[in-house]
Amino acid sequence: MINKNDWRIMGQEEYLFGVQLLHIKYKPANDRNTHDHCEFCGKTFFLLEGYLHCGYCTEDRYLWICDVCFSDFQDRFKWIVIQTKGDDRLLRNPEEYANKENSKET
Numbered sequence: 001m002i003n004k005n006d007w008r009i010m011g012q013e014e015y016l017f018g019v020q021l022l023h024i025k026y027k028p029a030n031d032r033n034t035h036d037h038c039e040f041c042g043k044t045f046f047l048l049e050g051y052l053h054c055g056y057c058t059e060d061r062y063l064w065i066c067d068v069c070f071s072d073f074q075d076r077f078k079w080i081v082i083q084t085k086g087d088d089r090l091l092r093n094p095e096e097y098a099n100k101e102n103s104k105e106t
């Protein structure tokens with residue numbers, strides 16, 4: 001159970017409430033940056049063995065959230081996970097989508 005006084009909560013509502021997040025493989029926001037920390041639990045994202053290699057980040061990739069904290073806090077923070085480029089899940093069944101469009105009109 002997650003309670004209001006969870007140790008990981010330190011005012012993140014002010015800048016992370018309701019934001020859009022990408023679920024991607026870890027990639028630093030710029031070349032000078034080698035690693036990032038989860039905004040909640042502080043776990044390290046780093047492309048070396050023993051660190052997190054995948055997680056949720058803001059569109060600019062400056063803020064990262066690990067999978068555990070994401071699932072613990074998603075109800076509270078109302079995050080919107082947006083499609084990443086190269087994710088073709090929505091394009092895989094174009095016929096299915098076409099059929100849905102057609103059925104709306106009848």
Ligand SMILES: [Zn+2]
Nearest residue numbers: 038041066069
């Ligand atoms: Zn975390």
